Amino acid sequence: MESIKLHYDISATDFTRAGAASGDVKRVLKELGVAPATIRNVAVAMYEGEINMVIHAGGGEIDVEITEDAIQMILTDHGPGIENVELAMKEGYSTAPDNIRCLGFGAGMGLPNIKKYSDEFRIDTELGVGTTLTLKVYMS
């Protein structure tokens, strides 16, 4: 199978649109006949990433590549960067403001969830420059 590449610009201005890109990838994978458990792992990891971009980084971009072996997602933002990655990876730690908690997020589960649902997880971040997550979910 030839690889399929998808690109999404994530806008931070409309919280209601957050998750649209993840939903689109989910539909593409379903059409390709990918195993439901694999699809869910991709969908949840990417969705949490999308939400993070909207909450913390003023939006960003997501590039998805689907190959025979895996689904790779590269989530890039130009937000403030993460000051303490170790803390950010800790379940329950959050810097999200109260208005985000009212929306059902900001429980400090975003990055831990993303890691949990990914087979490969890499985070590159620089203060004042932005954050890039490189995720891979293997085809089961």
Added chain:
Amino acid sequence: MTAKEIIEILDAEIICRDDLLDTELHTACGSDMMSDVLAFVKEQAVLLTGLVNPQVVRTAEMMDMHCIVFVRGKRPNIDMIHLAEDRDMIMLCTKLEMFTACGKLYEAGLRGGSGK
């Protein structure tokens, strides 16, 4: 348990997709925190929540859930209803509080799923 039975147990109102009420639903979870739903839920079909925003539908979509029940008399707006309709998701609304709604469904045989 079918969605039809859930409507009876919770004295719920149908918001959308009344064509899918015979869908079998075996597991559920109740939460107002979507990150918790994404973290701990596996193979669950029903989401009970008091939260009303489009991310409730998106979260249910990512988790392959088939039915959303709004508790405490909360009602989704038209954008949320359209989003759910497009994704073949049943939406119900009950006046019961979260604890009571979950308890009644549990008593009737609906169970929580195990986390990943």
